[in-house]
Amino acid sequence: MIEFMGRMRSEWFGNVRADVLAGLVVALALIPEAIAFSIIAGVDPKIGLYASFSIAVLIAFVGGRPGMISAATAATAVLMVTLVRDHGLQYLLAATVLAGLLQIGAGLLKLGYVMRFVSKSVMTGFVNALAILIFMAQLPELTNVTWLTYVMVAVGLAIIYLVPRLTKAVPSPLICIIVLTAISVVFNFDLRTVGDMGELPSTLPVFMIPQIPLTLETLMIILPYSAAVAVVGLLESLMTATIVDDLTDTKSDKNQECIGQGIANTATGFIGGMAGCAMIGQSIINVKSGGRGRLSTFLAGAFLLFLILVLGDFVRVIPMAALVAIMIMVSIGTFSWSSIRNLTTHPRSSSIVMLATVASVVYTHNLAIGVLVGVLLSGIFFAWKIAQIFRVTSTLSDDGRERTYRVEGQIFFASVDDFTAAFDFKEAIDKVTIDVTHAHIWDISSVQALDMIILKFRREGAEAEVVGMNEASETIVDRLAIHDKPGALERLMGH
Amino acid sequence: MPKIIAFIDGSTYSQSVIDHAAWVATTIGASVDVVHVIGRRETTSMPVSLSGNLEAGAQETLLEELAEHDREKARLSRQRGRLLVDDGVARLLAAGATQAHARLRHGDIVEAVQELEADADLVLIGKRGEAADFAKMHLGSNLERVVRSSRKPVLVASRKFKPIRRFLIAYDGGPSVLKAIDTIANGTLFRGMPCHMVLAGKDTPEARGKVEASANTLRASGYEVEIHIEEGPPEEVIARHAEADHIDLLVMGAYGHSRVRSFIIGSTTSEMIRSVLIPVMLFR
Numbered sequence: 001m002i003e004f005m006g007r008m009r010s011e012w013f014g015n016v017r018a019d020v021l022a023g024l025v026v027a028l029a030l031i032p033e034a035i036a037f038s039i040i041a042g043v044d045p046k047i048g049l050y051a052s053f054s055i056a057v058l059i060a061f062v063g064g065r066p067g068m069i070s071a072a073t074a075a076t077a078v079l080m081v082t083l084v085r086d087h088g089l090q091y092l093l094a095a096t097v098l099a100g101l102l103q104i105g106a107g108l109l110k111l112g113y114v115m116r117f118v119s120k121s122v123m124t125g126f127v128n129a130l131a132i133l134i135f136m137a138q139l140p141e142l143t144n145v146t147w148l149t150y151v152m153v154a155v156g157l158a159i160i161y162l163v164p165r166l167t168k169a170v171p172s173p174l175i176c177i178i179v180l181t182a183i184s185v186v187f188n189f190d191l192r193t194v195g196d197m198g199e200l201p202s203t204l205p206v207f208m209i210p211q212i213p214l215t216l217e218t219l220m221i222i223l224p225y226s227a228a229v230a231v232v233g234l235l236e237s238l239m240t241a242t243i244v245d246d247l248t249d250t251k252s253d254k255n256q257e258c259i260g261q262g263i264a265n266t267a268t269g270f271i272g273g274m275a276g277c278a279m280i281g282q283s284i285i286n287v288k289s290g291g292r293g294r295l296s297t298f299l300a301g302a303f304l305l306f307l308i309l310v311l312g313d314f315v316r317v318i319p320m321a322a323l324v325a326i327m328i329m330v331s332i333g334t335f336s337w338s339s340i341r342n343l344t345t346h347p348r349s350s351s352i353v354m355l356a357t358v359a360s361v362v363y364t365h366n367l368a369i370g371v372l373v374g375v376l377l378s379g380i381f382f383a384w385k386i387a388q389i390f391r392v393t394s395t396l397s398d399d400g401r402e403r404t405y406r407v408e409g410q411i412f413f414a415s416v417d418d419f420t421a422a423f424d425f426k427e428a429i430d431k432v433t434i435d436v437t438h439a440h441i442w443d444i445s446s447v448q449a450l451d452m453i454i455l456k457f458r459r460e461g462a463e464a465e466v467v468g469m470n471e472a473s474e475t476i477v478d479r480l481a482i483h484d485k486p487g488a489l490e491r492l493m494g495h
Numbered sequence: 496m497p498k499i500i501a502f503i504d505g506s507t508y509s510q511s512v513i514d515h516a517a518w519v520a521t522t523i524g525a526s527v528d529v530v531h532v533i534g535r536r537e538t539t540s541m542p543v544s545l546s547g548n549l550e551a552g553a554q555e556t557l558l559e560e561l562a563e564h565d566r567e568k569a570r571l572s573r574q575r576g577r578l579l580v581d582d583g584v585a586r587l588l589a590a591g592a593t594q595a596h597a598r599l600r601h602g603d604i605v606e607a608v609q610e611l612e613a614d615a616d617l618v619l620i621g622k623r624g625e626a627a628d629f630a631k632m633h634l635g636s637n638l639e640r641v642v643r644s645s646r647k648p649v650l651v652a653s654r655k656f657k658p659i660r661r662f663l664i665a666y667d668g669g670p671s672v673l674k675a676i677d678t679i680a681n682g683t684l685f686r687g688m689p690c691h692m693v694l695a696g697k698d699t700p701e702a703r704g705k706v707e708a709s710a711n712t713l714r715a716s717g718y719e720v721e722i723h724i725e726e727g728p729p730e731e732v733i734a735r736h737a738e739a740d741h742i743d744l745l746v747m748g749a750y751g752h753s754r755v756r757s758f759i760i761g762s763t764t765s766e767m768i769r770s771v772l773i774p775v776m777l778f779r
Contacts, residue, residue, distance in 0.1 A: 018541070025547045164546035171547030247558055249565065281549050288543045288557050333549020 011066045015292045022291025023299025026069055026282055028174045030056070030304050031315070032323040033282070033330065034072050035194055040137045041077040041274055042084040043092065044198030048072040049308055050205045051096075051273030056301025058264040059278075060294045064256030065241040067248060067292045069282040069300055070264065074134045075236050076229050076275045078365045083225045091222055093210035096275040098219075098226035100266030103234055107258030115238050115254070121350040122374035123239055124339045125357025127280065129370050130236070131335035132362055134327055141192070141324045148189060149321050156180050156325025173326045180322040181314070194323070195316035201308055205271040230262075231368040233277035237261050240278035247287045281330045349381040387415035390439070392422035401430040412442035416449040425456050432457045437468025447473070496594070497525040500611055501619040502604065502641075504531065505579050507654065508621025513583045514656030515774060516619050517590035523683050525616070526594035529583035531576040532607045533569075533599065573599070604637050605644045618649045622768065622775075639765060642749050642777050648678065649749070651768060651775045659774075663691040663742040665733050665767065666706055671748025675778035676709050679746065680716040690720045691740055695732035698724040729763055734770040742773060749777035 030052050038048030052071035059070040076099075084092050106112075118126075142149065156176045163172040184191050194200070212218050241252045257278075265275050286296055308315060343351050353374050361370030390409025397403070411419050434453070441447060450466065457464035501516040503509035516527050543560050550556070580597035587595040600607045612618055620641055642649050662685055666672055679685055690713060694706050703724060710720040725732050737745060749764045768775050 021545060025545050029547050160548050161550065164544065164548055168544035168546045171545060173547050243554060247554075247561055249561075281553075284549060284553050284557060285547055287561075288553070289545050289547065290541060290543070329549055332551050333553045335551070336554075337551050338555060 010293075012294050015290075016295060018290030019293045019296035020299060022286050022289035022296045024303055025171050025289040026286045026291065026296065026300035027303030027307060028171050029282060029285055029326070030069075030071055030300060031307065032173065032177065032318075032326045033074075033279070034304070035197070035315075036137070036323050036327050037072045037074055037077040038274070039197050040074060041080045041092070043089055043274065044200075045194060046199050046201040047089070047092075047272065047274050048077075049201050049304070050271060051268050051276050053301045053305040054205065054268040054271055054273050055264045055276045056297055056304065058267055059260050060298035060301070062256075062260035062263045063294075063297070064253035064258075064260055065244055065278075066252075066294045067283070067286060067296055068237075068240055068244045068252075068257075068278050069286050069297055070237065070261065070276060070278045071282065071301070071304075072274055072276040073233075073236065073279050074137060075130055075232050075367050076277055078133055078137070079228045079232060079368075080225060080274065081365070083222070087221060090211045091218075092274055093269045093272060094212045094218070095222040095225045095229065095269075096273070097210065097266050097269030098222055099229040099233065099275050100262045100264070100269060102226055102230035103262030103265060104259050105262070106230065106234060107255050107260075107262055110255050111234075112238060112254035112258050115235075117375055117379075118235070118239075118371060119350070119353065119374070119378045121346075121353040122357050122371055122378060124336050125354040125374050126235065126239065126361075126367060126371055127334060127336050128339060128354070129358045129361035129367060130280070131331045132358065133365065133367075134334065135331040136362075138324045138327050138331075141320050145192075146190075149191060149324075152180055152184070152189075152191065152319060152321035153325045153328070155183075156322050157328060160325060160329050173329065176325055177318055177322045180325075181318050184319045184321075185317055189319070191319040191321060193316065193320060194318045197320070200312055200315060201305070202312060204305070204309075205273065207270055208272060210269065228366055228368045229265075229275045231371075232366075233261055233265065233275060234258055235367065235371055236280065237278035240280050240283050243280060244283050244287060247284070248292060281334050284333070349385070350378075353377045353381065383412075383414045386410050387412070387418070390415055390419065392419070394424075396429075402433070403427065403429050403431075404433040404435060406435045407439040409438075410440050410442065411436075411446035411449070412440075413445040416445050419446070420449050420453060423453055423456075425460055428460070429462055432462050432464045433467055434464070435467045437471050439468075441473055497523055497616040498528065498614060499525050499617040499619055500528045500530055500608075500615045501583070502530050502532065502608070502621075503579055503583055504621070505575065506621060506623065508623060508652055509579065509583070511654060511656045512619055512621050512652045513586050514590075515650060515652045516583075517587050517592055518656065518659060519617065519619070519650070519684060520587065520592040520595070521590065524593065526596070527584075527587055527592055528596050528598050528611065528615070529580045529587065530598045530600060530607065530611060531580045532604045533572050533576050533601050534603070605640050608641050608645050612645055612647050615647055618645050618647050619652060620649060621652050622654065638768070642764075642779070646779070648675075649777045651777065653772060653774045657743055657773075659685075659688070659743040661689050661691065661740065661742050662744040662746060663693055663733070663737055663740070665729065665745060665747040666692050666694045666709065667729070667748060668694075668702075668705055669748045671778045672746075673709065675746050675748060675776070676712055678778065680712050680718070685718070688718075690718050691736060691742060692720055692722050693733055693736050694722075694724045695727055695729035696724065697726055730766045730770045733767060737771050737773060745771055745773055745775045747775065747777060749779050 034048040034052040035045040038045045055070050080092055080095065083095060159176040159179055160172045163175050237257055238254055241254060241257055245252050261277060339354060356377050357370045357374035360373040361367050387410065390411060392405055392407050394403055394405045405423060454464040454466065499516060499519055501512050503512050519525060520527050541564065543557060576599045580599055584595045584597045608618060620638060622638065638651065664672065664676065692706055692710055694702060696702060706722050706724065710722055713720050723736060747767060
């Protein structure tokens with residue numbers, strides 16, 4: 001108990017000064033993102049702003065990774081576009097609640113474990129696809145607009161990237177917003193503003209139950225969306241948690257994070273916010289600004305709502321061009337540029353996995369599908385590589401009547417063809433011995449292949465015998481828990 | 496050869512821990528491991544920049560910068576730790592210990608105690624550590640955690656070592672103190688020293704009988720034992736006796752109650768360690 005209180009104290013108040021500053025910087029950066037992601041999903045900016053406030057504040061208490069920022073995100077927003085278009089906001093809120101419940105379930109089942117099947121290449125693909133999605137979401141703001149918009153976006157980008165060269169004490173995205181808003185107000189430019197995009201929050205969020213018919217039909221409508229949101233949310237959150245772990249050289253509780261994301265989303269649905277998850281870009285900004293503790297996440301959310309409520313009138317006149325510039329920055333910062341360089345040096349299979357992940361996300365706008373494709377491909381590539389680790393050597397007896405085949409290596413569904421091809425059935429001999437003592441027989445395919453080989457030799461009139469079958473077939477391991485049994489691994493590796 | 500582990504952290508208590516270790520080592524002929532635990536490295540939380548923007552490759556750049564910050568700090572604390580343990584070993588050998596080894600570890604002190612104490616007979620630690628706040632009479636925050644997690648007797652060193660001539664056993668009848676009495680009766684560390692056995696409580700024939708029985712265990716091993724039974728809060732009674740009878744070391748059972756209970760009503764053990772100014776040997 002004292003241990004727990006001590007940990008909580010250090011996670012909350014171990015780094016107060018830097019956390020407060022970082023929280024403020026992050027809150028300022030969250031505002032444009034929350035608005036932009038609401039627009040992606042096709043809802044009023046207030047839905048995303050409420051969500052960002054509530055998710056950030058709640059995850060500060062229930063999350064498993066102090067210092068990570070969670071809020072409304074692009075990854076989850078793109079999944080909900082069709083739901084909002086076809087069924088409306090209330091279904092979005094219900095889907096958010098359900099997604100949260102699914103995430104809590106995943107956390108309780110300790111599914112964070114499954115993350116180990118997501119390889120580095122898939123993660124890189126995920127991050128790149130996310131960056132591309134964020135960028136593509138800005139395109140509607142950049143098509144069929146006047147040249148003025150392009151100039152404003154260019155000026156915005158120049159401010160964002162050049163101001164930090166002069167001073168690192170002030171967030172440059174904030175300066176971008178202030179300058180562009182001032183220009184557009186002073187010259188009375190005819191530009192689209194945040195106010196044109198829909199309603200902004202004017203009060204604190206209130207509790208409400210989504211207005212949907214509680215029927216099986218409703219469930220069938222929202223379930224696919226909720227499941228996708230739950231999966232993508234957890235993937236991005238766990239991935240971001242790993243990034244923050246690496247940056248701060250500390251550990252996080254991944255299952256707690258799953259449950260925390262679930263609680264945050266469930267509660268957020270009930271106060272009229274859309275589903276979200278951890279944000280890679282914002283979490284990096286937080287760490288860069290010195291944020292390490294739960295306090296920084298909490299304050300990011302709290303400042304966000306405070307700023308919106310106090311500065312609502314100002315936020316309304318911010319030109320969309322300023323937000324577009326900031327989102328382009330986020331997209332550039334999220335993209336893993338080194339992965340392009342690595343295309344030439346990394347093994348081709350991992351590059352293909354990465355590119356396939358990106359391509360399927362860009363095509364479907366669903367990061368979950370991209371990850372699925374990536375994981376399947378990496379599995380296939382891995383099996384293909386392992387399938388090459390086997391060898392069949394043979395010796396002919398002095399009198400030329402007997403041949404002994406010695407099989408070593410991994411025999412499973414992907415290698416049985418090569419395995420079968422390694423035997424010479426044309427050779428007319430009296431006796432064949434197949435020694436499989438040092439082979440790893442992983443599945444039924446390989447057992448059947450072996451049976452077929454023996455049968456073929458018999459048909460040629462040779463007497464066929466298998467040696468060491470018992471040892472080899474012990475390697476058909478179906479239970480993951482073999483390491484619990486003493487000596488199991490030694491037995492397995494001994495072949 | 497018995498073995499003791501002395502934990503030092505560079506605070507004013509380190510000198511005293513080494514002196515206590517030298518006393519034990521020369522008295523019972525033990526080998527000493529001098530251990531410094533380099534605490535969990537606080538990664539830097541210096542804002543790298545408040546610019547709030549993300550340039551291309553932001554993650555890689557940030558990781559490099561933070562790693563660079565930490566590298567320097569880690570190198571320094573390792574050098575400092577090395578100096579501390581080497582110095583401790585040198586002083587132990589100079590004081591007549593036959594075997595002393597320097598060990599440096601990363602991580603949490605409780606983990607280090609658990610990993611190292613298996614083949615040790617005694618754990619030595621300072622009453623307060625580097626981080627403790629003197630003004631508030633706080634005990635080192637690690638002390639209770641170490642004592643609670645350790646399975647071996649723990650000797651808590653006072654601020655300054657004084658030669659040990661008389662010792663006091665705080666008798667509460669619990670299993671821990673009985674174990675302490677057994678260990679002392681069979682050991683050589685306190686051989687020949689007069690012993691005071693103090694019970695804070697009502698002087699009933701039953702209580703006295705128990706104390707006498709324990710005293711006789713010690714007497715049978717040649718100790719000279721004086722018994723005091725006095726009513727009052729244990730920490731006050733013991734502290735008073737310790738002072739009046741010029742006691743040099745206090746032996747007691749430790750943390751008999753659960754963490755939750757001591758969180759609410761406070762722990763007698765911590766109270767006692769705080770109120771006496773002499774080293775305390777704790778048995779669990």
